[in-house]
Amino acid sequence: MEIGPYILLASLEGAVTAAVLALTAVGLSLVFGVMRVVNVAHGEFFMLGAVLAWWVAQSVGGHPAVGFAAALVIAPLLVAAIAVVADMTVLKRIEYDPERTIVATIGILYIIQQVTLMTYGPDARPVEPPFNTRLAIPWFEFVDGKFQMYWPWGLSTTSYKLSVIAAAGVVLVGVWLMMARTKIGLLMRATQLDRETALAFGIPVERIYAIVFGMGAGLAALAAVLIVPIQQAHYLMGGDPLLLSFIVVIIGGLGSLPGTVLAAILIGLSDGIISVFFSPTLAKILATLLVALVLVFRPQGLFGVKTR
Amino acid sequence: MTSKTKTSNTTTNTTTRRGALKTLGLGAGAAATLPLWARYSSAQSAEPIKIGFQVHRTGIGAAYGRWYDRTSTAAAKVINDMGGINGRPVQIIAEDDGTDPKRGAEVVEKFATQHNCDIAFGTLFSHVVIGSAPRAGELKIPYFVVSEGHHVASGMLNRYTLQPGITDVKSQVQAMAPFVSSNLGKKVTMIFPDFAFGHDHRDYFTAAIEAQGGEVLAHIAIPPTETSFTKYFPKIPRQTEVIYHVMVGPAVLTFVKELGEFFGPNRPEMFGFIDSLEAVDIASPGLEFLEGSYFWEGMPRYAQADQTPYDKFYREHVGVDENGASVSDPKDISTFAHMFGCWETLFTVKQGMEAAGYQGVADRAKLIEAVEAMTDIPISNEHPQGTKLFNGKTHQVFGPQYISKVNEGKLILQHTTSIEDTLYPDEVDYTTQPL
Numbered sequence: 001m002e003i004g005p006y007i008l009l010a011s012l013e014g015a016v017t018a019a020v021l022a023l024t025a026v027g028l029s030l031v032f033g034v035m036r037v038v039n040v041a042h043g044e045f046f047m048l049g050a051v052l053a054w055w056v057a058q059s060v061g062g063h064p065a066v067g068f069a070a071a072l073v074i075a076p077l078l079v080a081a082i083a084v085v086a087d088m089t090v091l092k093r094i095e096y097d098p099e100r101t102i103v104a105t106i107g108i109l110y111i112i113q114q115v116t117l118m119t120y121g122p123d124a125r126p127v128e129p130p131f132n133t134r135l136a137i138p139w140f141e142f143v144d145g146k147f148q149m150y151w152p153w154g155l156s157t158t159s160y161k162l163s164v165i166a167a168a169g170v171v172l173v174g175v176w177l178m179m180a181r182t183k184i185g186l187l188m189r190a191t192q193l194d195r196e197t198a199l200a201f202g203i204p205v206e207r208i209y210a211i212v213f214g215m216g217a218g219l220a221a222l223a224a225v226l227i228v229p230i231q232q233a234h235y236l237m238g239g240d241p242l243l244l245s246f247i248v249v250i251i252g253g254l255g256s257l258p259g260t261v262l263a264a265i266l267i268g269l270s271d272g273i274i275s276v277f278f279s280p281t282l283a284k285i286l287a288t289l290l291v292a293l294v295l296v297f298r299p300q301g302l303f304g305v306k307t308r
Numbered sequence: 309m310t311s312k313t314k315t316s317n318t319t320t321n322t323t324t325r326r327g328a329l330k331t332l333g334l335g336a337g338a339a340a341t342l343p344l345w346a347r348y349s350s351a352q353s354a355e356p357i358k359i360g361f362q363v364h365r366t367g368i369g370a371a372y373g374r375w376y377d378r379t380s381t382a383a384a385k386v387i388n389d390m391g392g393i394n395g396r397p398v399q400i401i402a403e404d405d406g407t408d409p410k411r412g413a414e415v416v417e418k419f420a421t422q423h424n425c426d427i428a429f430g431t432l433f434s435h436v437v438i439g440s441a442p443r444a445g446e447l448k449i450p451y452f453v454v455s456e457g458h459h460v461a462s463g464m465l466n467r468y469t470l471q472p473g474i475t476d477v478k479s480q481v482q483a484m485a486p487f488v489s490s491n492l493g494k495k496v497t498m499i500f501p502d503f504a505f506g507h508d509h510r511d512y513f514t515a516a517i518e519a520q521g522g523e524v525l526a527h528i529a530i531p532p533t534e535t536s537f538t539k540y541f542p543k544i545p546r547q548t549e550v551i552y553h554v555m556v557g558p559a560v561l562t563f564v565k566e567l568g569e570f571f572g573p574n575r576p577e578m579f580g581f582i583d584s585l586e587a588v589d590i591a592s593p594g595l596e597f598l599e600g601s602y603f604w605e606g607m608p609r610y611a612q613a614d615q616t617p618y619d620k621f622y623r624e625h626v627g628v629d630e631n632g633a634s635v636s637d638p639k640d641i642s643t644f645a646h647m648f649g650c651w652e653t654l655f656t657v658k659q660g661m662e663a664a665g666y667q668g669v670a671d672r673a674k675l676i677e678a679v680e681a682m683t684d685i686p687i688s689n690e691h692p693q694g695t696k697l698f699n700g701k702t703h704q705v706f707g708p709q710y711i712s713k714v715n716e717g718k719l720i721l722q723h724t725t726s727i728e729d730t731l732y733p734d735e736v737d738y739t740t741q742p743l
Binding site: 121232234236 | 367373571572
């Protein structure tokens with residue numbers, strides 16, 4: 001394939017990765033920003049979203065769009081509910097102590113993963129996309145100084161992949177509007193800024209924590225529902241999103257929404273392009289190297305604010 | 309830290325030196341008598357013959373594991389209904405290897421030392437076999453694998469590892485190359501998983517197609533844990549006439565779907581190993597583009613028009629319908645092209661044990677020699693895949709290979725290769741190694 005179409009295809013693939021990654025990482029970032037909890041179980045909430053999407057789509061039946069639409073609503077809500085329960089029964093009990101929450105979320109990770117293995121099983125199962133048309137993309141070339149269009153072999157995407165990118169954009173704008181324009185967003189920002197003062201002003205911090213933890217998990221689950229018609233639901237699928245989300249959140253700056261989104265686009269696109277031209281392993285190596293460099297030269301992340 | 313962590317921990321340490329010595333002494337006493345009663349138990353004719361079954365319950369091989377399990381259980385039942393082996397019933401002891409080489413070696417060790425199994429048997433993924441076989445050799449427990457890899461016949465493993473129930477990749481691809489080059493095209497691009505099994509495909513098919521006057525334009529290796537594939541496909545050169553694909557792991561359906569989306573309406577010819585679609589319904593949405601493409605099958609998934617009575621017997625006992633799906637759930641597609649290997653291996657073990665007059669673990673060497681002495685294995689209920697030829701020197705079996713074409717969402721057999729097409733010169737003589 002020539003270089004131009006090649007880069008376009010790689011960018012399109014990268015954009016899908018970036019869209020899903022942005023949603024997942026924003027969930028992780030939100031939880032860390034507001035609660036100061038490093039949620040190691042975040043990837044498992046992602047996986048749970050995909051598995052529940054399969055389960056919902058399977059039990060609804062009928063046209064694939066009906067099952068998918070149901071999954072889009074039910075799976076993130078269910079996962080959020082599970083996360084809220086985990087917050088109230090585990091994290092609250094250990095008083096959100098930074099070290100102990102890491103150990104506790106590792107425990108939650110294994111519980112979710114193994115329970116999924118015991119119930120859903122070790123198989124990868126597909127969810128049918130609501131619509132999926134292959135869209136061939138034309139390219140241009142100059143033959144004897146004249147401009148002409150042609151259709152390169154393999155240069156295509158699908159309507160579903162494009163809609164994943166669009167949906168992720170809409171959700172991200174929604175999250176931003178909620179944080180910036182609503183009362184609950186205000187309460188979250190207040191809690192993030194200073195927990196004690198927020199408490200003194202009568203903000204129900206514990207309830208805010210439960211909501212934020214649920215929302216973070218719900219966003220990861222939503223990302224998984226969007227990707228599951230492209231990939232498949234599998235009990236081990238939470239590993240990669242967790243690693244990439246951490247990379248994105250560290251580069252973007254912990255707790256910074258715009259930084260997270262920008263870093264997700266950067267990592268997603270470079271992952272797509274580097275793995276197309278060189279190898280997927282090199283893409284992961286470079287991303288991890290970037291994390292190391294950010295931690296050395298700009299520990300607060302690209303958009304982070306220095307801690308006082 | 310909260311005050312709760314400050315509680316004293318002096319009460320937990322109640323172990324005294326004398327107590328520890330007592331326990332150790334008891335353990336040593338039990339261990340010392342172990343060889344005696346182990347020998348005694350194996351002399352009892354009613355004791356079951358224990359077959360340690362190393363199975364991919366979890367990890368990337370889980371779909372195969374589920375069906376290897378069902379097939380082995382069914383074969384053991386048939387053997388027991390026939391009166392067992394040397395008058396003793398067969399008992400399958402299954403352990404999950406997690407499709408992981410390290411765990412695989414531990415499982416083999418567990419069979420030999422904890423479960424007191426007579427033999428170890430079963431696993432598929434080549435890296436697990438390569439990781440486990442040295443331990444089997446050290447423990448001197450016969451290790452019957454159902455793996456397809458060339459590692460047995462290449463001489464990489466040892467005298468205790470045998471593959472009498474399934475053919476190896478080298479002979480499979482060697483038999484496919486003439487068909488590919490004369491019917492589909494000579495310029496091939498190969499897509500394969502990036503581990504031992506895929507490397508066998510890469511090395512031996514490349515050599516085989518070159519021997520036919522063809523060439524491989526590009527080798528595209530994909531990690532078996534990969535979940536998205538479109539990014540690899542632009543490496544397919546434009547001049548490619550045939551795509552040769554073989555993929556494993558939980559994401560095979562995504563792999564084939566994305567291959568279809570990449571090419572759209574004008575795909576090149578395609579030749580796949582059914583591994584790319586094992587446990588996946590050919591009629592899944594998104595796979596319509598496979599219509600008219602060709603697949604290697606170890607054994608035809610769909611019952612063909614000229615189905616043998618042996619195939620029928622085998623399907624009935626394993627619980628597989630004429631479409632290769634479970635009789636209890638038509639959506640549960642089997643790994644039909646591979647799992648016959650478990651069935652046939654267990655019957656070969658039975659024949660070997662009967663020929664050796666096998667009584668217990670002391671006769672393990674005799675069992676190896678008895679299997680090494682086998683040559684012709686005729687098609688039968690015990691060997692439904694076809695007539696085979698076992699090579700005692702390389703510990704590898706040779707047999708027919710099947711090429712099917714997708715026709716209206718079903719695989720229809722087009723060509724069956726002969727055993728001669730699959731033979732190659734010996735690369736090792738395991739019989740020269742001491743037992």
